[in-house]
Amino acid sequence: MNQISPLERAIEYIEHHLNENIGLSDVSRETGYSYYHMTRLFSSVLGESVGRYINRRRLYNASEKLIHSNQRVIDIALDCGFQSPEAFSRAFKAAFGSSPVEYRRAGLDLVVNAKRELLPEDVAHIAANISRSPEFVTREETRIAGLRGTTSLSDNRLPALWEEFLRLHKGLKDLFPPPGAGYGICETQQTTYTKDGDILFAVMVGSPVDDFDHLPPALSLEQKVLRAGRYAVFTHRGTFANLVKTYQYIFGTWLPTAGVELDDREDFEVYEREVLSFDDPSNEVKIFIPIK
Template sequence: MKELSPLERAVEYIEAHLNENIGLRDVAGEIGYSYYHMTRLFSSVLGESAGRYIQRRRLYQASGQLLRSGRSVIEIALDSGFASPEAFSRAFKAAFGSSPAEYRKAGLDLVVNAKRELSPGDVYHIANNISHTPEILTLKEMKIAGVRGTTSLSQNRLPGLWEEFLRLRGERGRFASDEGYGICETQQTVYTQDGDVSFSVVAGGPVERFDGLPRPLVPKTLGPGRYAVFIHRGSFAKLFQTYQYIFGTWLPAAGEALDEREDFERYSRAVRAFDDPDNEVSIYIPIK
């Protein structure tokens, strides 16, 4: 029998407990991943939070009950984990484009896919622009000075953060090189009320010391240890597909275990444009 990947096991657990009051911590505990690694896995591979995934699946299950049972909307709403019929109706309309009552009356049967399909362009990118076998490196502790901000699955604020850092770097003479580092601070991951995921990130560069660091620059230390290093080439619009490959394809088959340290991106050459085909970034995934 084929061994299931951590994500497949997580989805299997969710499906088996869909009618129970479960959240990401329950899923992570069942799989043996930390809360933060489970967050990273869901957001990287499926492009949404575990909370939104669970809600979408509950709504799809509820849609079948609306069509195939005589139960009231209130009963279905409460059994689907919603605190009120109003909250259920709002979420249902956002997902299906109609209210539960309209959906039932029209006899609609819409499918909400649980897995994002890959386009031909995604397949080409994975085949040609990603280093499929990473280099395994053991790094010493690194000091990074940069600017801290937040980004989320629904709203990418990273370009503005990098613009601010590059402006500050041009005014300061303390950086050891022109390399750029983008660090995802997994311990600062926050679920918003609407089910989105907000990540704390630092955009910065290497320094030899932190003393006298002027605001708004903040100190950030990258811990020593083993990293699996992948190379991403081309438009940064495809970074999502690269992380899909790393967490969804390479990690389940690699026999490696994620470590609690933070993953980061290293830009060794100047970035001229977001969609520049000559862009290149090294992605460091912490492993035990």
């Protein structure tokens, strides 16, 4: 019997408990993954949060029942895991642009905004983009100074944050010792789930410094200490538009079969080469995944 991946196990658990009051904590507990890594897994491979996935799966089931059964709307709402008909109606209208009653009356079967059940072969298809083996390294503690901001799955604000930091960096070259690599840190442990199910990440961009004592107070640079430990290092080359595919490979294909255990530290990106444009085919970034 083949061992299923953590993502497949999470999806299987969700499907078996879809109509119950479950959330990220339940899925994390079932898979043995922390909030941090389960959030990272879903957002990287499926492009959405656990909560949004569950909600859209429930809406898909509800839309099927509305069209293909004679159940009352209130019974469908409760059967599909919604706490009240009002909550169901709000979520349904947000997804489909019509109320459940209007949807049924019109005989619609438009589920493009819902989510059908993901099968194991779907997960494999989503994840199988890059086939690169990582380098394993042990890093010492690293101090990073830079800027902190937020980004989300639906609104990538990182380019603007990088642009702001690079302008600052040019005037402070003496502050940052060589090599002047840029670091991008996804602080998923400081994650906010928005009302519409999106994920708002805290992120930091910066460069390594020898210490924090000599940072100019007037600049209000953010400080971050990356803990020492072991990492699996992947290299992404080419346009950053495909960076998500590299993460899909890491979390969806490599991790399930790698025989390693994730450590509860933050993953981060290191840019050792100058980035001339987002779509430059010569772009290169190293992705550090913390492992035990």
